Amino acid sequence: MKVSHHLDQSTIVSYASGTLDEALSAVVACHIAWCSECRQAVRHAEIAGGVMLDELAPAKLSATCLDEIMARLDDESIEIEPSRTNHGDDGSISGVPRPLAKMIGGRALDEVEWRKVGSGVWFHDLPVSEGAKGKLRLMKIAAGKAMPEHSHGGMELTLVLRGAYRDAIGHFGIGDIADLDETIGHKPVVTPDEPCICLVATEAPTRFKSLVGRIMQPIVGI
Amino acid sequence: MAGLLGRVAEARDKQAFSELFTHYGPRLKSFMLRKGSPTEEAEDLVQETMIAVWRKAHLYASDKGSVTTWVYTVARNLRIDRYRRNGAVHLTGLDDYDEAADDTPSDDVVNRSQEDSLVRAALAELPGEQSEILRLSYIQDMPQSEIAEKLNIPLGTVKSRMRLAYRRMRRGLEDLA
Numbered sequence: 001m002k003v004s005h006h007l008d009q010s011t012i013v014s015y016a017s018g019t020l021d022e023a024l025s026a027v028v029a030c031h032i033a034w035c036s037e038c039r040q041a042v043r044h045a046e047i048a049g050g051v052m053l054d055e056l057a058p059a060k061l062s063a064t065c066l067d068e069i070m071a072r073l074d075d076e077s078i079e080i081e082p083s084r085t086n087h088g089d090d091g092s093i094s095g096v097p098r099p100l101a102k103m104i105g106g107r108a109l110d111e112v113e114w115r116k117v118g119s120g121v122w123f124h125d126l127p128v129s130e131g132a133k134g135k136l137r138l139m140k141i142a143a144g145k146a147m148p149e150h151s152h153g154g155m156e157l158t159l160v161l162r163g164a165y166r167d168a169i170g171h172f173g174i175g176d177i178a179d180l181d182e183t184i185g186h187k188p189v190v191t192p193d194e195p196c197i198c199l200v201a202t203e204a205p206t207r208f209k210s211l212v213g214r215i216m217q218p219i220v221g222i
Numbered sequence: 223m224a225g226l227l228g229r230v231a232e233a234r235d236k237q238a239f240s241e242l243f244t245h246y247g248p249r250l251k252s253f254m255l256r257k258g259s260p261t262e263e264a265e266d267l268v269q270e271t272m273i274a275v276w277r278k279a280h281l282y283a284s285d286k287g288s289v290t291t292w293v294y295t296v297a298r299n300l301r302i303d304r305y306r307r308n309g310a311v312h313l314t315g316l317d318d319y320d321e322a323a324d325d326t327p328s329d330d331v332v333n334r335s336q337e338d339s340l341v342r343a344a345l346a347e348l349p350g351e352q353s354e355i356l357r358l359s360y361i362q363d364m365p366q367s368e369i370a371e372k373l374n375i376p377l378g379t380v381k382s383r384m385r386l387a388y389r390r391m392r393r394g395l396e397d398l399a
């Protein structure tokens with residue numbers, strides 16, 4: 001897959017360190033399922049994690065720790081994981097990256113329940129744990145439709161799954177990710193040929209700049 | 223380490239496994255404690271991680287990275303799994319990297335084993351303010367916003383220091399290419 005817009009390196013580091021919010025992590029996982037460049041970057045950032053783990057001063061374990069583990073290894077419930085067959089599947093055929101496929105139960109994007117939240121705008125919310133700060137959802141925007149200009153209270157990650165949109169940053173097609181921090185405002189316009197479906201994680205409520213946007217906000221609930 | 227893990231994968235060799243435990247167990251406990259787990263939970267997570275190493279040993283692919291990197295990802299994911307719904311869905315392990323066909327063919331394994339020492343060297347030479355950010359992120363388990371608050375610096379500064387640190391590691395690795 002040809003990807004033109006990638007993850008910010010600080011997002012890569014936070015993801016690899018396991019400190020990126022759950023909703024944001026989900027979008028990262030979906031992007032790297034499709035993007036070998038960012039996948040490689042995550043792998044590099046994980047080497048740093050291993051090195052730092054290795055350099056930690058060892059802590060004393062309880063005297064029985066190893067015995068307890070050894071006893072558990074003989075337990076029948078400890079099963080050896082089946083070998084994985086090479087998936088050879090980058091998700092581009094079905095249009096659903098593998099981590100997302102698990103979240104929507106293997107359904108196609110057209111099969112999820114779309115909730116209409118405004119003219120030409122549909123959402124499908126995805127569950128995250130209670131402690132997560134961010135929201136995770138699929139968004140479907142009609143062809144040619146402009147979203148109100150908004151900036152973010154926190155980070156926002158948008159992965160294009162189908163169709164395309166354009167904003168001041170550029171053209172975003174399938175596999176592209178917009179990695180925006182709270183300082184960037186944008187006004188996406190979906191390209192006229194087909195609706196755009198994105199996987200979006202927002203860390204905090206998105207703030208619309210225009211009055212119309214602010215009125216729309218409670219309705220849309222972005 | 224790859225030799226020991228290989229013996230676990232191929233022969234379910236408990237002697238090799240206990241040698242892996244001797245090296246990684248105490249470091250994993252230290253890791254979990256610093257991330258904020260109470261002693262009992264830290265030890266429990268060490269057990270879970272080592273049992274996962276036993277169960278998944280044959281999934282480790284030396285052309286994807288070192289055993290240490292792999293153990294790190296296993297431990298990180300297990301800990302996150304405790305706190306998040308779908309935790310495992312949202313995080314990849316080293317063994318997930320086989321999913322795309324468009325990756326460049328893996329470099330030879332010798333190169334992979336050199337990566338750790340190159341990154342170690344790059345980390346050792348980072349300016350203090352960059353290595354501090356990495357330590358808070360990887361070891362102390364702090365999100366970017368918490369780091370900004372703790373150090374009383376703007377979030378943008380946290381991000382830019384992370385990028386700088388990352389680029390230095392990356393440059394260190396380019397020596398291999």
Ligand SMILES: [Zn+2]
Nearest residue numbers: 006007035038
């Ligand atoms: Zn990318």
